[in-house]
Amino acid sequence: MKQAILLFAIVIAAVSLGAGQNAPPANSSGTSVEEWQKQFDEVCSKTQDAMTISIEELKSLIQKCDALEPQIQKLEETRKKVYQRRLGQCRGLYAYVLESKEKDKK
Amino acid sequence: MKRIVLLAATLALVLPALSSDEGAVKKRRPLPYEYGRVVLNSYSEKSALAPVVFDHWRHRAKFSCRVCHVDIGFAMKAGATGINAADNIRGYYCGTCHNGKSVFDGKTLFQSCSKTLTDEDRMRCERCHSYGQTDRGDADFLRFAQALPRERFGNGLDWQQAEELGIIHPADFVPGISIKRKSLTIQQDFALSPKLQGMPDIIFSHKKHTVWNGCELCHPEIFVGVKRGTTRYSMVGIFEGKYCGVCHNTVAFPLTDCQRCHSKPMQAEAKE
Numbered sequence: 543m544k545q546a547i548l549l550f551a552i553v554i555a556a557v558s559l560g561a562g563q564n565a566p567p568a569n570s571s572g573t574s575v576e577e578w579q580k581q582f583d584e585v586c587s588k589t590q591d592a593m594t595i596s597i598e599e600l601k602s603l604i605q606k607c608d609a610l611e612p613q614i615q616k617l618e619e620t621r622k623k624v625y626q627r628r629l630g631q632c633r634g635l636y637a638y639v640l641e642s643k644e645k646d647k648k
Numbered sequence: 649m650k651r652i653v654l655l656a657a658t659l660a661l662v663l664p665a666l667s668s669d670e671g672a673v674k675k676r677r678p679l680p681y682e683y684g685r686v687v688l689n690s691y692s693e694k695s696a697l698a699p700v701v702f703d704h705w706r707h708r709a710k711f712s713c714r715v716c717h718v719d720i721g722f723a724m725k726a727g728a729t730g731i732n733a734a735d736n737i738r739g740y741y742c743g744t745c746h747n748g749k750s751v752f753d754g755k756t757l758f759q760s761c762s763k764t765l766t767d768e769d770r771m772r773c774e775r776c777h778s779y780g781q782t783d784r785g786d787a788d789f790l791r792f793a794q795a796l797p798r799e800r801f802g803n804g805l806d807w808q809q810a811e812e813l814g815i816i817h818p819a820d821f822v823p824g825i826s827i828k829r830k831s832l833t834i835q836q837d838f839a840l841s842p843k844l845q846g847m848p849d850i851i852f853s854h855k856k857h858t859v860w861n862g863c864e865l866c867h868p869e870i871f872v873g874v875k876r877g878t879t880r881y882s883m884v885g886i887f888e889g890k891y892c893g894v895c896h897n898t899v900a901f902p903l904t905d906c907q908r909c910h911s912k913p914m915q916a917e918a919k920e
Contacts, residue, residue: 586827587828587829588829588830590829590831620735631865632864637868638872
C-alpha cells in the first residue's frame, strides 16, 4: 500500500513538473507568476508614460532591466527569445527617452 | 566614328540597367487582399511543408499592432523572428492564441502546430502552410471588406476610420501575455518639412500611431534619433523599407498615398 502511495506521489510530481515546463507565461491572468516575471511586468508597465518619467527614475528602470537580463537568459529557448525581445524594447525605450531628456537639459 | 560613339552611349545607358536587379524587374502591385501578406519559410520547406502565408488583414481588425509585435514578440521584419513549430507548440508566437483552447468571438481558435500528424492535422496545417495552394484570401477578404470604409491604395480600406466608426475593435490586451499599463500619455503632433519645394509638410500624428503601436514598437528600433532634425529621412530610404517604410508599404497604407502624410495645407503664395 505504501509503495502504491509513493508511486502515485512520484507520478503526480513528475506530471506537474513536465506540465510546468511547456506552460506559457502567466502574468496578468494572475496564476503562477514567477518572481522575475513580476519584476518584468512592473518595470515594463511604464512604457506608456515614459516621457513623463524623471531622469532618475528612467535610470533606475534601465538598471532594473539590466538586472533582469541574466534571469531571462536562464529561461528555456522560446521563452528566452520572446522575453529578450520584450525586455530589449522596453529598455530601449527608456534609454531613448533618457537620452532625449538629457539632451534637452543641456 | 559617329556609330562607335552612338554604340558606346547606348551601352553606357543599357549596361547599368541590365546589371542592376532593381532596374530589370518591375514589382507587381499587390491586389487588395494580398497587401500586407507575409510568407514565412524559415523552416517550412525544410520540413516538407508549404511556406506559411500570413495575411495581416485577418488579424489587424482584431488586435492592435502592439499585441503581436511587442507583447507576443513578433519581429517587424518578415522572417526575423525565426518561428518554428516547437515555439508554437510551447504556446508562444502563433501558439499564444492558436492553441486549440483560446476562444475569440465565440470561436475556439485552431491549434497552430502539433507533434502528431493525422489526416485531420494535415488539413489544419494547411490553413497556414498554404503558399502555392488554392488561395482562399480573395473571397474571404471581399466578405470581410464589405462593411469597411474604402481607401484608394493598399488593402483599399481605411483602417483608421473603421476603428473611429466603431466597425473594428482591435484589442490591445491579451490575458496572460500583455502587461496592464496605464492609459497612454499622447505626445504632440509635429510637422516635418520635405526637401522637395512645393510639397506640403508632413504632419506626423503621435496619437494616430501610438493608439495601435504604443511607444516601444517605433522607438528606438525604427526611429533611432532622439532629437528632431538629427536624422535625415529620405523617400529613397523610406521606399527601401526604412523608417516609415517599415510599415507604410508593407501593411499600413502605402507610400503612393502621398497626401495622407503630406497633409499640411499649402499657404497661398503672397501676391506681389
